[in-house]
Amino acid sequence: MSVVVISHGMTTVNRTVEDVMSTPLEIVSKDATLTEAATVMHDKEINALVVSTDPPSIITSTDLVSSAAEGHDPTTQQVSDVMTKSVETVPPELYLEEVAAMMTNFGINHLPVVDGDDYLGMISSTDITSELS
Numbered sequence: 001m002s003v004v005v006i007s008h009g010m011t012t013v014n015r016t017v018e019d020v021m022s023t024p025l026e027i028v029s030k031d032a033t034l035t036e037a038a039t040v041m042h043d044k045e046i047n048a049l050v051v052s053t054d055p056p057s058i059i060t061s062t063d064l065v066s067s068a069a070e071g072h073d074p075t076t077q078q079v080s081d082v083m084t085k086s087v088e089t090v091p092p093e094l095y096l097e098e099v100a101a102m103m104t105n106f107g108i109n110h111l112p113v114v115d116g117d118d119y120l121g122m123i124s125s126t127d128i129t130s131e132l133s
Helices: 034-044 061-069 096-106 125-132
Strands: 003-007 010-014 048-051 057-060 110-115 118-124
Touching: 034 048, 034 061, 048 118, 057 061, 057 110, 096 110, 096 125, 118 125
Parallel strands: none
Antiparallel strands: 003 010, 048 057, 110 118
16 A cells, blocks of 8 residues: 655655565474574575564574574574564554654564564565665
């Protein structure tokens, strides 16, 4: 859903999360190993996965790098050991400017997109930057 705004004779399009989010959402179990999570990220060419917990959690490529730097064995360490618990989520109709402000305020780069109890996709700071620039 894009909304056209006319201001002082100029036309701009206010894009929403739904317009730029990545789909389908990739999900990993909290019991998966870091190697399994890294393999999914590599194969799908993405940098974050939602972890199937309630409330939702997330694991990012930064979490994987930090764990490796600390000397942990990725074949035995589980996603639950490094994931960020209880992450913020956004609805699909939220404007990108609002999501950008959320990411800045919370210091985060990925947000799961949800509609009620349904997970729809993921939006990243990279998605927003490329769209708003």
